[in-house]
Amino acid sequence: MTDRAKLPNLRRMDMNALLTFDALMKTRSATAAAALLHKTQPAISRELARLRRTLDDPLLVVTKGRFTPTERALELHAVVRDALDRIEHALSPPEAFDPAGATGTINIGTGAHIELLLGAPLLQRLRAAAPRLVVRFQSVHGDFIPDDLDAERMDIAIGLFSEVPRRFHAMRLFADRRVCLLSAAHPMARRKRLSLDDLERIKWFAFAQMYGRPTNFDRLLKPRHRDLAFSAYLSGFGITPYVLLETDYATTLPACVAEVHQRHFPLVSIELPEPLRDIEFFMVWSKRQHTSPLHTWVRGEILRVLEERTGAAIPGNSPPRKR
Secondary structure (H helix, E strand, C coil): CCHHHHHHHHHHHHHHHHHHHHHHHHCHHHHHHHHHHCHHHHHHHHHHHHHHEEEEEEEEEEEEEEECCCHHHHHHHHHHHHHHHHHHHHHHHCCCCCCCHCCEEEEEEEEECCCHHHHHHCCCCHHHHHCCCCEEEEEEECCCCCHHHCCCCEEEEECCCCCCCCCCCCCEEEEEEEEEECCCCCCCCCCCCCCHHHHCCCCEEEEECCCCCHHHHCCCCCCCCCCCCCCECCCHHHHHHHHHHHCCEEEEEEHHHHHHHHHHHCEEECCCCCCCCCCEEEEEEEEEHHCHHHHHHHHHHHHHHHHHHHHHCCCCCCCCCCC
């Protein structure tokens, strides 16, 4: 470690002594400095004496009943005054956050098709309130991978996370059910509900970020000695309805998202077997960013959008099981 890193001169100093020095330089009087700092005059005199010994300079000399600073004192005070102002500013309560002045990029990881529900209204809200803020959506896998949040490549992650490490904040957003979505022309489109046996009769597709990785389906079906095998992996959620319309494939997704697709495309949703049905969405973020005014505001906007789109009151008090 270098001497600069060790700060040897600063370690010999006392913050109170620097405040006393600043008051003396402003008032040029021990009596006035004592009143300014709510100290006694003897206390001010003792601190000045310590400063003189530490810096090996008289700093302030009495001339016609008032202190006159030495060259060293004038040079030192120019730096100390600026440093004290900066420290005071850093320790002050943050100013009220104004999103209109927000800049930079906010990175939001979305899983389980939630971007389809969240994306458009959130972009509209953020654009209206924070026109210089850039919003970047990224796909995330159903199993929570903390690397991106740790490395600050992602600020917020939203998905069906079953476990979240304790070093992150996690908020329950809302509950939904998972459904099967397929074309209205699919041979099984008239079915109201699928059985576990039906799962093996359907061609399923998933998404590229799930390839080669354990899924929620694996965990839920393994105890029942069942499998939901994917024979295709798409590059992104956006092409889901087009692939469904032109093939006899099916996929699974939250019912709230299926309803959005069904408003625009001739698609049908079918209830899945009970073990696969119930799901919960969570929002996760780093503790490092928990008190950031910008991130706090964006998380609040996400909650408002989801409450409007799902009709659910979001309590945010039921975190997923943590490692």
